[in-house]
Amino acid sequence: MLLRCLLVTLAGCALLAAPLAAREPSASRGPSTAEERAKALAIIKDNEENPLGPKARDQRKWLVSWLAQIPDITVNACLIFDGIAAPGKKDSDLVFGQTVFAQAAFVMQHPDKKSNLLAQYQAGVEGALRLYENLLKSKPKDRQPYLDNLLRRRAAGTLAEFVKERVSASCDQEDSFAH
Secondary structure, eight states: OHHHHHHHHHHHTTSOOHHHHTOOOOTTOOOOOHHHHHHHHHHHHHHHHOTTSTTHHHHHHHHHHHHHHOSSOOEEOOOOOTTSOOTTSTTHHHHHHHHHHHHHHHHHHOGGGTTOHHHHHHHHHHHHHHHHHHHHHHOTTOOOHHHHHHHHHHHHTOHHHHHHHHHHHHOOTTOEEEO
16 A cells, blocks of 8 residues: 555656556666766755756656666655645645655665665655745745644654654555665
């Protein structure tokens, strides 16, 4: 069910999530290159800062395709945002998709911590909240009380506690969807 929810959300985001669900890294494809990782990190940062930009959709498509092909970066699925608006509403698909991208960025930037799933999930939530804040600059009426509450938790220093609780309650450590 978790993977199904993830796929619906990513598909709604036009991120071409299908390759992630049942992907097998290309046998001929080697690990990611330094240049590819640099491009991916730039796209992830740009997506957070300018999620509605003119290149954003194409960049996200490239990123999903690339993550589906490479054998050396694994991102684990966890439905931490259980109270977010339905896919397609108030850009929740973009917010949820950014959790995946921010996790990938964490794994690329901290390869020594790639097996620390809690740290991955925390990075995903932080990235999604940064994207949400930037979305609100363009669409201030699209506030989501659930995400606003998480922003307050972050400001109060209790966001990590929330993530840990959600991971314990909702996340199957076997639900990885990118290698």
